[in-house]
Amino acid sequence: MLSLKQKHAFQKNGYVVIEDAFSLAQMNELRQAALDIVDQFDAESTRATFSTKESYTNQQDYFLSSDDKVRCFFEEEAFDDNGHLTQQKLLSINKIGHALHNLNPTFKQFSQSADIANIARDLGVVAPEIRQSMYIFKQPRIGGEVRWHQDATYFYTTPQSVVTFWLAIEDANLNNGCLQVAPNGATYPLQEQFKRFEDNTTNLEQLTDVTWPADETAVPLEVKAGTLVVFNGVLPHFSSANRSNTSRHAFTLHITCAQSEYHEHNWLKAPPMRLQVNNT
DSSP, X not given: OOOHHHHHHHHHHSEEEETTOSOHHHHHHHHHHHHHHHHHSOTTXXXXXXXXXXXXXSSHHHHHTTTTSEEEEEOGGGBOTTSOBSSOGGGTEEEEEEOHHHHSHHHHHHHTSHHHHHHHHHTTOXXXXXXXXXEEOOOTTTBOOEEEEOGGGTSOEESOOOEEEEEESSOBXXXXXXXXXXXXXXXOOOOEEEEEOTXXXXXXXXXXXXXXXXXXXXXXXXXXXXXXXXXXTTOOEEEOOBOSSSOOOEEEEEEEXXXXXXXXXXXXXXXXXXXXXXXX
């Protein structure tokens, strides 16, 4: 159960850092499950890379049809000019998405645990349901930059309800591309909406003329493995490229409220996974 101080921090700042939320043993279990998925992944089956600057892939169908599957996406810098991997497969994957919480036994057990559900409840998410899960590698030397963005851009609901659970599988710091968030970002206006249409075309629609915060004003969230960062859907955040020799693995869940209206043009169409909240 979260403390009043933690709940207040979330409401005031748009995010809360929960240290030692989970054990290193749990982090190692999730990490090994991700490595097993990569080990079984056929690196010749696709050349889909995730654009960390524009939040789309170079093979859009592969991305859009991944909402109910477990798929691997490469780092943009994983290949040479001839399309060959420049390092081993294990060090080339940008992320795994987007239905780990439903299809992989290890991630399913963790994601649907009472701990996750009750934290969502404590932060005011009524009838929480998981929309998406991702395992992010932030690979050594080629881990791409992720531009300023807001998660409600991709999970638009009325009223706004998406909350992100970002779990540090490994230590995260400025050197290996930790999360950085906007100060006083709790009520920042939603800048963009990512729309998917019936013909599977997409568009990133500009909603306001408000500019993104300056990079130098961002608050870096340097955290240890096992730390959980929870933030609301309008909190602007980004991460720099990882040019260090150390990876920065993380696991994320995007959770919305079942009582909010999920927009018809959201890219992710798979049915959500409802969490069982302990109301005692």
